[in-house]
Amino acid sequence: MSEPTDTDMRDKAAKRAEMSLQTFLTRLIWLCVLPLLLLTAWLAYDSVLDTQARRDVEAANLANNFALAMDQRLNARIGALRMLAASPLLDDAARHRDLYMFALGMRPNFGGHVILVDSEMHMLFNTRVPFGTPLPLLPRPKGHAAAPTALATGQPAVGDLVFGPVARVPLVAIAVPAQRRGKTVFLLLATFETQKFQERINQLALPAGWSLSLLDGTGAVIARRAPSGFNPAKDVDAAGRFIASSKLSPWTVVLEIPRDAYRAPLLAAAASMLPLVLGATLIAVLGGLLASRRLAGAVAALAENPTPGAPLPEIHEIATVRQLLDAAAKQQEAAKATLRESEARYRKLFEYAPDGIVIADDESRYLDANPSVCRMLGYAREELIGLHASNIIEATETTYVEPALEAINSGKNYQREWRFRRKDGSIFTAEVIATKMPDGKLLGVIRDITERKLAEEAISQLNAGLERRVAERTVELSAANRELDAFAYAVSHDLRAPLRAMSGFSQALLEDYGDQLQGEARVYLGQIDSASARMSELIDGLLALSRSTRGELRRDVVDISALSELLLAELARGEPERRVTVEIEPGLAARGDARMIEVVLRNLLGNAWKYSAHAAAASIRVYGEETDGARRFCVADNGAGFNMAHAGKLFQPFQRLHRQDEFPGIGIGLATVQRIVHRHGGTIAAWGEPGKGATFCFTLGDAAREAV
């Protein structure tokens, strides 16, 4: 079974958390539009309320104004009636006719008929009918009647609707008392037909649908203007009813706005605003959606690969991002190209490297191998991949794999020679250099060093052969040395015997038969003797030369100063008559073979002693000096010296620069000295001038340079 991969889980998380930009923008648009919408609705509602309030005020004013107009009208009538009531014509019954005429004359302006009633409610005249026409008793209407009220209170009064007994039409009456000495004696009444009020109402500018009613104190309708089919009880709410009371009468003015008319502004506002609001909302949302779609599209395009030559987005910021993205994409492309190039380069290196290169995981399981490795091991690359290091090395080496891996994985640079096993089982040696790469994989470079190993073996065999040959040569040389010794022995033993015989028998001849020898015979015998003596010296010299460097070279510390002193003293004892100035630098020390160095000094000092024999004031100097880092020792004299032209012959055996009669000698001493100096790894040099003396300086090479 497969577990959800990381990628899947990331996708799921993204789906939970992410929304499209368009969704987001749509929400944003709604979020922006909704408050406006609500505000608009509220404003509309407020406006409707305002309209209603203004209409209510208008309605109330209308009702009040009408009531006021009614009162003024009544007041004018009351005034006229008061004027009649105050007339003196009233006090005289006979003159009531004149009063009648007067009242009749007022009528066109008055708009109603005037009735005179006595305190008993008898009608005395009525301008509706000619004077003197018998008149009925004044009717007493139900409710509030003008005449009784005025009679009772002594004040003018306005009454409710009454059916006129004379006029035979609905009337309203105004009664004004005529008082004499504080007592009501007559009543003057004015009657008006309701027709007059109806006309008034009809003259009003009333908004359509509204109703205006003038009601008397009992609620009966005096005059009304209303739309047809108007039913106040059914069609009007309390809010639509505005009532104004008359001050002079029990009447009321009622303005009614039917329910439908009352709601009309609200409905009208709603009807006019709803399409506008809806339209505006629609435009805003649609515009927003269009814009958001474009924005979302532009942003979505950012995520896609740019097509070359495509125009830049119109929105500046997005264009900038586009440019940045393009630049980043170019950089990335360039980086990728560089990476590809680098990878290609390393791949080539990997493929063509003469050394084997393997890449392995941290447990040395091979992940890749280059052709050189495959060639070395005889495996195909596919066979090698997956193999472990221990699969391709010699069995005895497997125990070293773990420590090696530890070392490499700990980041150390690793190098070791391993014995590898090829696929065919053959073994070869290779040098492995391994390191841990940044990605944690291991990189191994394998170099087949079989040839180097063979070469090393060959060199070691050669060395062994050389050593053997050196040993053989040493044996041979030793044998040769022994032969030389034998030869020297033979020389010393066998050559001397005949010399001794020659010398001995010539001596015996001289001793035993000397008296018989004549003339030059003795001289000849003397020559035989001296020749054999010289021969003997030569033999001694040869032996000294051959022995001078024989045997092991010892490393003694030799006190040159003390030895020189000793040897010179010995020489002085041999020739006590000579006066030689001797100067020896104290503290001269050398490291070398003491016997041989003694031979050197004996020869050099002997020569100095010998060759300075003829000097006026002979002097011999022994000193040391440092030249070119080498310590050298010198013996100088002021004796016979020599010509530098012959200096080359000085150190050759049997070569002499002086005749025997000048300075006796066999010419072997300096040859011996040179052999010893050379044996020590040193050099010897000589400087001289005839008659001025000679200087011999020698070094003792490395042997002398060691700390003394």
Next chain:
Amino acid sequence: MTAKTLLLVEDNPQDEMLTLRALRRANLANRVDVARDGQQALDYLFREGEFTDREGPDLPAVVLLDIGLPRLSGLEVLERLRGDVRTALLPVVILTSSDDERDRLKSYENGANSFVRKPVDFADFAESVARLGVYWLATNEPPPGE
């Protein structure tokens, strides 16, 4: 008492003559016998071979022994003498032309009583031999015999 004798071991007839002359001129009357190679010297000293019936004392007072000898060298003779109880204490003087240090060392190691180099100069030689004869025959007391 039997007169002391001297054995000269010398293969060179000229040296033999010169040695004998020098001894004679030193006025030594002692008998001098001569062996001319190493083997002959041993035969003489052990009375073997041609010397089985030789006259004179068993051993000489001193042996003057050259080193370079035919058949057996002087050093080998000395070694043999010191290896035999009869001659282990016999005074032996090495008288040789060799001035080789190793010969000298070997001689002493093998029990030589003295080492004398034959001087090339005859006068010196004669004197040395004369002194040796006088010393070993007259002055020196031999080891106690049986």
